[in-house]
Amino acid sequence: MKKLLIALCAATLIAPAIQAEPAAPATAAQGVLTVKSVYSVDETVERLKADIASKGIKFFTEIDQSQLGAGANITIRSSKLILFGNPPLGVQFLSSNPYSGLDWPVRMLVVQEADGSVSVAWTDFGFIAQRYSIKNRDAQFKMASEVAASIASSTTK
Template sequence: MPPKFRAILALVTAAIVAVPGAVAAQTQEGGATRMVAPAAGVVRLKSANSFDETLVRLKADVQAKGIRFFDAIDQSGLGAQADLKTARSTLVLFGNPPLGVQFLQSNPYAGLDWPVRMLVLEEADGSVWVAWTDFAYIADRYAITDKGPQFKMASEVALSIASAATGR
């Protein structure tokens, strides 16, 4: 793993905060332990920024990396339109089609998890988080065993984007 990503991984490992019900999971990047949200395969990183700043930074880093931005869905806004209150959350969809399509070539049902999704969420205590599905979990979910280097790259890029967005 390049030193730059090793340093990012070390920062993220130190910055991720456990939540009640969270479970420890081993990453494939050197066996470092990180905490995952209380949902199978979900990784989350606490932001040092406000909700709006986290969202702006996430989109900016996607653009700076030359990754294709697809959409941002204001889930709490949609809920408000239906008179349903929910935590402030925005789902951001982005990806690199030449990379993502390789996963679909291995298992077309992997299209259920592509393009990449990152959720910016504000919890009741005001803390802001960026969450995404762990790529090792996706590989396992779709029994994709022939794209290890591609999944590793996707994991590193996702971690880099989340780190840029959260300031961690």
């Protein structure tokens, strides 16, 4: 019991130091695409959801990561992850490589940056194709890329 209390105290002291370290932004070379939203996190999420619905794409869920952090007594900037997709399209990727299910359905992250601005980020579909060595779905990856960029652009105007 004493060891557990010491470990918990140490974790409590270390956690703020870990959180204070500035995060390096992900880059397109790492497969992450981003756009700056001109809206708040909540309004950005609502605009994304509206655009997804207008395109007839299935919306699966929204995860409020900052709320999850609060539940663990860790404060993070506002961050929401949304999952959506077109099952007839996404299943084609899964049929090429079932491990691509790690990246499907599509995910977009809406995050408040340290300077207060809001960004929308998602994984580049070309990167996903390379990651899972999917070579027989170029047209589908191109379509998915164009649709994701279009959805993200709904937050920039």
